[in-house]
Amino acid sequence: MAPEIIPVVIPQENVNDESVLLAAWRAGEREFVEQGRLLAEIETSKALLEILAPAAGHLRRAAAEGSSVPVGSILCYLTPGADDPLPQTTVDAAVLGETSVETARFSKKALDLMNEKGLKPASFAGKGLVREADVREVLGGQLHFKGLPVRRVELPARKLAEIRSLSAGQNDGLSSLVSVACPAAGLRRAVARRPELAATPLAWTVFEVGRLLRIHPLLNAYYDAGRLYLYDAVHVGFVVDAGKGLQVPVIHDVDRKELEDVARRMQDLLLAYEDDSMRAEDLTNGTFTISDLSAEGAVFIHPLINERQSAILGVAAARQPPGDPGETFDLILSFDHRVAEGRVAVQFLKDLRDRLNAA
Amino acid sequence: MAEKKPTGELHDLYRQMFLIRSMETSLLDLFGRGEVSGTVHTCVGQELSGLAVARTLRKGDLVFSNHRCHGHFIARTGDVEGLVAEVMGKRSGVCAGRGGSQHIYKDGFYSNGIQGGIVPVAAGLALALKLTNSDHLCVAFIGDGTLGEGVVYETLNIAAKWGLPLLVVLENNLYAQSTHHSQTLGGDICARAEAFGIETVTADTWDPMDLIGKVQETVQAVRGSGRPRFLRIDTYRLNAHSKGDDDRSAAEVRSYWEKDLLTRFAKEDSPLASRFQREAEERVAAAVVKAREAAAPEPPIPSAQAPSAPCRRWIRTEPGQNRRVVSAIQGALRRNMERDARIILFGEDVSDPYGGAFKVTKGLSSRFPSRVFNTPISEAAIVGIGNGLALRGFLPVVEIMFGDFMGLAADQIINHASKFRYMYNEQVQVPLVIRTPMGGRRGYGPTHSQSLEKHFLGIPGTMMLALHERYDPGAVYDSLFSRIDRPTIVIENKLLYGAMLSRAVPAGFTWEHIDEPFPTSRLRPKSKPDATVLCYGGMLPYAEAAAERLFDEHELACEIICPVRLYPFDPLPLLDSIRATGRLVIAEEGVSFAGFGTEAVGEIIEADPRCLRGLRRLGGPPHPIPASVALEQAALPDAQRIVQAVLELVHGA
The missing domain is CATH 2.40.50.100 (RNA polymerase II/Efflux pump adaptor protein, barrel-sandwich hybrid domain)
Known part of the structure; x- marks a missing residue:
């Protein structure tokens, strides 16, 4: 045995x-x-x-x-082996009991800095040991370099929203990156067989990602303040930037949609982007995001995780000339290490690769 | 004279003398042929002394014999087969081959290969008899050579003072191994015992009826009075001390052969003597054959790794009650004495009103007057008597007033307490508690300030605990009394006695301990630790102060690992901490060379050779502890030195 x-x-x-x-x-x-x-x-x-x-x-x-x-x-x-396949499991999110907030201990340097900046010890309740670096972190934007001449440019509201979402996704995050190579020929073949994908080949990736997120719930989740939250629904966003600014329309309940529905919905959303007729609900409540920069020729990308998500998939361009028998492109997953580990991420990518090449 | 009546009795004695002599001769023969290893000390010529004593003893009386114990053993138990097999190292031996010739136990008969040290143990057995109000007595067999060892006199003094039912039988065969006692013995043999007020009797092994009569009288006197007696039996060893180490003059030895009882008996009644000898030889030969066929003992199979517990439970250690360590220990002793009548407590100055040099036992002698008593300044006898009590099922707690005096009791710990259980093949246990305070910082100077525990650490069969103020010392004693199964040295600490158990846990840290009877404690910083500090006992407050200072002034987080049980040592909590930090500072008050910390590091490296990147050992000075406060402060490791060591490890020297 x-x-x-x-x-x-x-x-x-x-x-x-x-x-x-x-x-x-x-x-x-x-x-x-x-x-x-x-x-x-x-x-x-x-x-x-x-x-x-x-x-x-x-x-x-x-x-x-x-x-x-x-x-x-x-x-x-x-x-027994380092890479033996594991039984599938899901982790149920649960709410922790309240932990009592204890007084923190401050190093002398931390105290000096707090006194200088007028910070109260209460701001650090429950923090345990507080060093100078911890205080600086809290002070955050309050600290800046002085002296060098600069010009100030106001940012458009949309850029500010993007910054807010991405910052929230990175805030305190332990983001990690893994990738697997995916043969291009299989994908091409599959797309050729399905006329509904002719206009939006990415829809097939979205469709399979929707199915896979049911199996890898940690990638359809987010971390906040010591707790893990798992989404019941699967709403996949995809990044669009075709000259009218970067937007992330969302296809809701992807896991319950047929391939042609996903493809149709994607086409509708792309049209709305062109028409500037995107509605707020088209852009919100994503639980996972895909950034496809293959058309731009990027062979590697580092996508940034969005707010209240634990992962984002990047689709890169092939490194070989088109038609090369060894042609592969990278599937890249950026994920929050507080929620998942490399094993989960790699397994997700391998599953996706296999599905995209299954046809 | 009186030839008629006792003939039957005498013949019976002669028959047994032949049996013993035949066995001894046979063992020497086996030794010569390589079938017995080590050595044998035979008693040819001295057989009668053991027989004369044994025939007057009752079931339930106890005997403690020495290296030359075969004759005493056969006289008392008759188990030729068990002894022959034991000496031949077989599983069927009385101690399954663990003890061999000098270290045997059966049915209240004990022997050990150490001379004077058996006397206090025998006195402890006698005290156990006295405390259980039995009319039994204990016999200790010593030789004239034993008189050179001081613990004999410590014990004679105590036995006389306490009125112990102890009969000391001194077999005077004139020689200590090869040295005639004219070279070594000052004064008179019996005068020694008489000096302590012990009545003495002298007899010899050449006048059997006189010997038997005097033994009977003496044994009766001890049994009746419950007081010790001293019986000197002059005799002669006809063979070498052991084998081939005989430099006595041939003429002298020959003269004693001629005087020998069995030689004379063979001349008087040759047919009967021949018959006795033949019967004896046949029995011994059969025993040898049986022992030859018996299986060799198998070394115990190291118990398979205990099934791993699913988890190790660290319990947060909340500050204790608002009381000092001394009162926690005192409370635990009192509580356990109320609960368990087997606990007997004694030592120097432990009784009221003084209540011990550090007041740990204050009030106990008033509460338990028959179970708490003062002793003379006799550390070896104190521990030895504890050994004897423990062998008989008591839970003796002895106090060695200063840890510095432990050396005086070392033989009792190393050669007696720790060995009985194993060498008697698990037939006995020695649940003995030895409490002693170590440590300096009180200006007591070179001989009252040391931390000598390392010299007693790692003695197989023993346990060593070190109390500290972050885990209730009373709880340690509760655990100890509820499960003690081996001699246990408890290291207390002079400064620890005054420490408050209620001291607050430093902010930013958690004290926690493993859920075990003798737990390891850990000061865990609420941040990833940068270094591990290993300490125990009295060093703990210095390590804790260092951890606070290291964070406040240097932003470094230290994890402290502080075990209660130093031996046997569980390295896993330390290993886990070092795996997280890679850096270890060991802080101990005793000299660190060949000390506890060094051993701990050995275990760590063995388990995980790559886990440790940096190590600093802090310990006592390479010279005696000075009396001057300024010098002593500079000599002993303190918080500042721990801080410095951690900084060196983290930032480089």
């Missing part, structure tokens, strides 16, 4: 806790751990629990640091 994949479950510590906080991973993803090795720390309302490996194996995380994990759910797996 082949060695087993061992799930590690969050133990019931006391009856009051329905979920616990995954405070920190103490072993790396895919790292080989011996039996008894410390894997993770979880905080209950009463104690800090160290989860030890019940057996030797490669650690495969199933929850994100800082997230709340229900008691009895799977925290991680120990697999």
Whole structure:
């Protein structure tokens, strides 16, 4: 019998806790751990629990640091091989109990800076240890360099909205980037077989992404203040910038739409962009975003995650000349590491590649 | 004289003397042929002393013998087969081959290969008999050579003072190994015991009826009075001390062979003597054959790795009650003594009104007058008597007033307490608690300020605990009394006694401890730690102050790991911390060379060779602890040195 994949479950510590906080991973993803090795720390309302490996194996995380994990759910797996496929799981979001806010401790440098800037210690309640750098972070925009001559240019409202959304997506985020190469020939073949894709080949990618996000719920989610929020709906936005400014129209409930509906909706939205007839609801409530810059010839891009999302897919141009038998382009996923890990992201991209080439 | 009546009795004694002699001769033969390893100390010529004593003892009386114990053992138990197999190192031996010739136990018969050290242990056995109000007694067999060791006198003094039912039988065979006692013995043998007010009797092994009569009288006297007696039996060892180490003159040895009882008996009644000898040889030969066929003992299979617990539980340690450590320990001792009548507490100056040099035992002798008592200044006897009590199911707690005096009790810990359970093949346990304060910073100078625990650390079969103020010392004692199964040294600390358990946890940090009886504590910064500090006992407040200063002044976060149980040591909490920081500062008050911290690092490196990037060891000075406060302060590690060490590790020297 082949060695087993061992799930590690969050133990019931006391009856009051329905979920616990995954405070920190103490072993790396895919790292080989011996039996008894410390894997993770979880905080209950009463104690800090160290989860030890019940057996030797490669650690495969199933929850994100800082997230709340229900008691009895799977925290991680120990697999015989570093890359063994894992059973599919979903992580239910749960709300943590209130933790008491404790007084922070300030370094002398931090205190000096706070005094200078008139910041009150209360601004740091619950922060634990506060260093000078933490104070500077809070001061944020209040600090700037003086002396060099500059010219001020007002930004258009649309750019400000974009900045706000992207900043929110990056704020404190631990963004990470993975990519896989996708053969271009298979995709071309598939598009050729489906007339509904002739005008908008990207619709097929949107369609498959919609299906895949049901399987990879962590990429259809967002992180906020120690908690993980998972979306029930799948609303996929796609970036459009054809000379009339950058916009991200959203196709709602992609996971419940047929391919031709997705394609039709995409065409409608593109027309609305051209006509300047986009409605507010066409541009809001996206839960995932796709940025396709392949037409611009970009072979690599680093897309920025939008507000209240955990990932964005970039579609790059092929590096080889068109028609080259080895022609591939990159599927790139930028994702919030507080929510998901590289394993999840890569699996998502590999699944997508396979689906796009399945025809 | 009196030949008629006791003939049957005498013949019975002769038969047993032949049995013992035949066994000893056979063992020497086996040794010569390589079937017995190590050594054997035979008692040919001295057989009668053990037999004369054994025949007057009752079931339930106890015997503690020495390296030359075979005759005493056979006289008391008759188990030739068990002893032969034991000496031949077989599983069927009385101690399954663990003890061998000198270290045997069966049914209240003990022996050990250390001379004077057995006497306080025997006195402890006698005290156990006295405390259970039995009319039994304990016999300790020593030799004239044993008189060179001071612990004998510590014990004679205590046995006399406390009225212990102890019979010390001194077999005077004139030699300590190869040295005639005319070279080593000052004064008179019996006068030594008499000086302590112990009545003495002298007999010899050449006049059996006189010996038997005197032994009977003496044993009866001890049993009746519950007071110690001292019986000197003059005798002669006809063979070498062990094997081939005999430099005595041939003429001298020959003269004693001629005087020997069995030689004389063989002349008087040759047929009967031959029959006795034949019977004895047949029994011994059968025992040898049986032992040869018996299986060799198998080394214990190291217990398979315990099934890994699913998690390690760190419990937040809230500040304790508003009381000092000294009162927490005192409260725990009192609480456990109320609960468990087996706990007996003694040491120097522990009784009221004084209540111990550091007042830990104050009030206990008033509450438990029969279970708490003062001793003379006799550290070896204190621990030895504790050993004896523990062997008989008591939970003795002994106090060594200053840790500096532990050296005086070292033999009792190393060669007695720690070994009995193993070498007697798990037939006994020694649940002995040795409490002692270590540490300086009170200006007591070179001999009252040391931290000597490293010299007692890692003795197999023992446990060492170090109390500190961030985990209730009373809870440590509660755990200890509820599960003690081995000699346990508890390191207290002179400054610790005055510390308040209610001191607030420093802001920005959490104190927590593992959910175990003797937990490791951890000061966890609420931020990723930059370095790990390992400490224990009295160093903890300095490490904590250093952690505060390192953050306030240098923005560095330190994690402190502070175990209660130093041995056996669980390196995992430390390992986990080092895996996170890569840097370790060890702060201990004792000299760090060959100390606890060094051992801890050894375990860490063994488990994960790459986890440690930087190490600093802080310990006591390479000279005695000076008395002057200024000098002492400079000599012992403190918060500032810990701060400096962490800065060096993080920022480079």
